[in-house]
Amino acid sequence: MTPRRRADRRTGFLLLAPALAVLVALTVYPVASVLWFSLQHRMPVFGIARFAGVAHYAFLAEDPRFSNAAWITFAFTTVSVGLELGLGLLVALALRAQRTGRRLGLSLLLLAWALPSVVTARLFEWLYHPAAGLANFLLGGHPLNWLGDPVLALPGVILADVWRTMPFVALICYARLTTIAPELYEAAQVDGAGQLAMFRRITLPLLSQVLLIGLLFRSLDALRAFDLMFVLTGGGPAGTTETLSVYAYRNLFQTLQLGFGSAVAVVAAALVMLVAWAYLRILRREGLTA
Amino acid sequence: MKRLLRDAGVLGLLAVYAIPFFWQLLTSFKPEGELLVLPPLLPSYPTLAHYQAVLEQSLIPRALANSLGVAALTTLLALVLGLFGAYALARLPIPGKAPLLLGVIASTAFPPIATVGPFYLLLRTLGLRDTWGALILAHTSFALPLILWLLTGFLREVPEELEEAAFLDGASRFQVLRSIVLPLAAPGVASAALLTFLLSWNEFLFAYTFTATEASRTVPVALALFPGVFEVPWGDIAAASILASLPPIVIVVGLQRYLVRGLLAGALRE
Numbered sequence: 405m406t407p408r409r410r411a412d413r414r415t416g417f418l419l420l421a422p423a424l425a426v427l428v429a430l431t432v433y434p435v436a437s438v439l440w441f442s443l444q445h446r447m448p449v450f451g452i453a454r455f456a457g458v459a460h461y462a463f464l465a466e467d468p469r470f471s472n473a474a475w476i477t478f479a480f481t482t483v484s485v486g487l488e489l490g491l492g493l494l495v496a497l498a499l500r501a502q503r504t505g506r507r508l509g510l511s512l513l514l515l516a517w518a519l520p521s522v523v524t525a526r527l528f529e530w531l532y533h534p535a536a537g538l539a540n541f542l543l544g545g546h547p548l549n550w551l552g553d554p555v556l557a558l559p560g561v562i563l564a565d566v567w568r569t570m571p572f573v574a575l576i577c578y579a580r581l582t583t584i585a586p587e588l589y590e591a592a593q594v595d596g597a598g599q600l601a602m603f604r605r606i607t608l609p610l611l612s613q614v615l616l617i618g619l620l621f622r623s624l625d626a627l628r629a630f631d632l633m634f635v636l637t638g639g640g641p642a643g644t645t646e647t648l649s650v651y652a653y654r655n656l657f658q659t660l661q662l663g664f665g666s667a668v669a670v671v672a673a674a675l676v677m678l679v680a681w682a683y684l685r686i687l688r689r690e691g692l693t694a
Numbered sequence: 695m696k697r698l699l700r701d702a703g704v705l706g707l708l709a710v711y712a713i714p715f716f717w718q719l720l721t722s723f724k725p726e727g728e729l730l731v732l733p734p735l736l737p738s739y740p741t742l743a744h745y746q747a748v749l750e751q752s753l754i755p756r757a758l759a760n761s762l763g764v765a766a767l768t769t770l771l772a773l774v775l776g777l778f779g780a781y782a783l784a785r786l787p788i789p790g791k792a793p794l795l796l797g798v799i800a801s802t803a804f805p806p807i808a809t810v811g812p813f814y815l816l817l818r819t820l821g822l823r824d825t826w827g828a829l830i831l832a833h834t835s836f837a838l839p840l841i842l843w844l845l846t847g848f849l850r851e852v853p854e855e856l857e858e859a860a861f862l863d864g865a866s867r868f869q870v871l872r873s874i875v876l877p878l879a880a881p882g883v884a885s886a887a888l889l890t891f892l893l894s895w896n897e898f899l900f901a902y903t904f905t906a907t908e909a910s911r912t913v914p915v916a917l918a919l920f921p922g923v924f925e926v927p928w929g930d931i932a933a934a935s936i937l938a939s940l941p942p943i944v945i946v947v948g949l950q951r952y953l954v955r956g957l958l959a960g961a962l963r964e
Contacts, residue, residue: 416786
């Protein structure tokens with residue numbers, strides 16, 4: 405090793421050390437703690453802290469509220485992300501064909517994406533208002549109690565989530581579309597390909613990687629969804645919008661069962677990491693390693 | 695002509711898409727008596743009464759100041775830490791670089807609900823509950839991995855030859871970083887800063903859990919807890935929502951180029 409290289413290496417460590425120290429203190433330490441807490445009966449307000457082993461995890465396996473929350477999380481994720489990918493793709497195609505006003509169009513889209521999720525919750529709460537909501541006004545007929553109805557609450561929350569995050573998918577698809585050489589389409593046209601054939605043979609394959617990335621980012625976000633349901637419905641009515649994050653939060657900070665709440669959070673985190681790992685394997689196979 | 699009509703049509707549809715926001719904007723100007731009746735859709739006369747009420751009688755102005763302070767300081771802290779770290783990852787020979795970057799990106803996928811409990815106890819032990827410091831630390835824990843990831847990419851794009859030339863002229867690492875790398879990477883740094891600012895401005899779970907009073911409540915928390923004793927003050931909530939949306943609007947409309955650059959680099963880096 406040359407002296408310069410050795411010096412560079414030392415500088416590198418020095419420059420990286422503060423960032424790593426902060427990450428270890430603020431990320432690694434809490435993650436290690438939550439694993440440890442999940443093995444304890446721990447209720448700090450009552451001074452209870454004793455080892456419980458895997459008792460919480462064993463309980464979760466039979467806890468109907470937990471399986472409900474897991475099911476709600478799964479349903480929310482698949483429906484939201486599916487709609488976001490489909491709609492985002494359509495919007496990206498429309499934007500590509502756009503000649504004038506692209507910037508304005510992007511501003512209108514990104515506005516929805518950039519607003520705080522609590523603002524989104526307030527916007528939709530007002531749209532869904534039983535008496536004065538725009539949604540019921542546009543639907544005419546008799547007013548629906550969107551967020552208070554066990555059947556409608558989850559679709560209502562999903563709609564708000566799709567509104568908020570579809571623009572992200574549209575943007576990354578649009579960015580990829582603008583890099584496709586027009587010659588590809590011209591050549592296909594010369595060969596007599598129709599619009600649909602060109603979409604299926606050229607556009608879709610070239611977009612597949614971006615769609616996969618959209619799927620990864622959006623599913624990870626949807627699996628840990630918390631803000632929208634916590635503010636819009638509080639997880640109700642009757643637990644029909646209670647995701648794993650909301651259920652964990654209730655136990656951690658409302659019923660103050662730090663140990664049990666931690667176990668819920670650990671399982672939720674494990675599910676997210678499992679999905680991330682699976683997608684990363686697919687991305688790597690597609691030659692798109694991160 | 696047909697082209698223009700089609701373009702106008704797409705813009706029209708996107709404007710319809712933004713209706714939830716514009717409806718709230720309209721609501722914020724509606725007189726109290728016309729809030730709970732539909733039709734008419736438009737107010738008979740627009741009023742600033744809701745803004746006046748929010749600015750003079752609610753905690754929103756204080757929350758806006760808290761959000762501004764927390765988001766600005768988070769961005770600053772994460773940028774300083776991230777810049778040095780990212781330069782090391784982009785340029786210097788560090789063993790285990792690949793797994794380190796993988797760990798950094800994996801930590802952004804980790805759900806906040808899993809760390810919020812221990813984080814709360816940590817902040818309580820440090821005596822930071824209900825302070826800006828608590829939120830700055832919490833938000834930095836999300837922002838730093840994102841910044842490291844983005845900046846490592848942006849700094850790699852700076853041509854290494856320029857640095858080598860400066861070294862031959864006798865410049866130190868630090869001088870090179872300050873007067874060559876940073877100016878060239880400035881647009882990327884701006885993108886990362888904007889995303890961090892938005893992340894902190896919008897964050898809810900940690901801000902809700904670690905704050906207790908107006909001393910530290912940020913805008914999303916104040917908006918979620920907006921008081922309504924006997925009836926919900928829809929007009930005031932609308933005005934408060936619009937105020938909470940101002941920085942994101944400025945970023946989307948005025949700084950779109952940088953925002954999109956950062957967003958795409960975060961998502962599409964290969």
